[in-house]
Amino acid sequence: MKKAVLSFISLALAFALTACRQLDVVGKKSITSFEAVLSAMGDNVAADDIHGGWSLKAPDGTVRFIWSKDYSESPLYDVMLEYDAKPFLDAGLDTGKLPDTIFFREGKLTVGSKLGSDELIYSGDITPLASYEQIVNKYRKSVSYHTALDHFNVDLGGGNMFEWAKDTTINAATDSAQDKDIVFVLDPAVFIVAGVDLNKVEGWTFAKVTADIDGKPTQADKFLKPFDIRQ
Structure with a gap:
């Protein structure tokens, strides 16, 4: 009986350790790859005083990924996308039919998520990468790996996310050149309700x-805006 109990405990510990290692791989690898993206984006990464954090602006200037440096002072969301409303308005968007999770202001739409209300403590300088590391360390569930694209992503809630390549040179999932270094992702369901012609x-x-949902590949409708930042 004791042997059976010990065997069960050993097995449970083995599973727990394996799970922790897998989480560590996602976390650590996402940090190094995010650092490479920040470096490649250059001046498109900047402080955002309005939202109390940092922004990564798309090469065409139409959308930004924004992440907070202190969740206790975030005026809106801790992680979010802010994007030009005009393409959606031109396609029939009635802003009055948008859910209260999407904000329309000064020609921009903003969608995102509150991670917490923590006053973030840093061991060194407060930088864009250090603030991303806070997400990994405190809210690991918000960071995932997208197998099909060989991407990491930050979950912004409601099916929206920001993704970046694990390696900007090659997609290990397909063994082909990586042509989607960063991708801004929106869930289209709310726009259908608000009158948008998706095409x-x-x-x-x-x-x-x-998409990977509960470990199973599942088809999901999305709006995508991908960029090859190495061009």
Whole structure:
């Protein structure tokens, strides 16, 4: 009986350690790859005083990924996308039909998520990368790995996310050149309700994407805006 109990405990510990190692791989690898993206984006990464954090602006200037440096002072969300509303308005968007999780102001739409209300403590300088590390260390569940694209991503809630390549040179999942170094992702469901013709949104690609849900590949409708930042 004692042997059976000990065997069960050993097995449970082995599973727990394996899970922790896998989480560590996602966390650590996402940090190093995010650092490479920040470096490649140059001046497109900047402080954002309005939201109390940092922003990574798309090469075409139409959308930004924003992450907070202190969740206790975030005026809106801790992680978010802010993007031009015009393509959606031109495609029929009625802003009055948007859910209260999407904000429309001064020609921009903003969607995101509150991670917490923590006053973040830093061991060194407060930098864009250090603030991203806070997400990994404190809210690891918000960071995932997208197998089909060989990407990491930050979950912004409601099916929205920001993704970046684990390696900007090659997609290990397909063993082909990586042509989507960063991807801004929006869930189209709310726009359907708000009157948008999904095929008329200029600058965004409406597509079915294979997503990992509970460990199973699942097809999901998404708006995508990908960029090759090495060009």
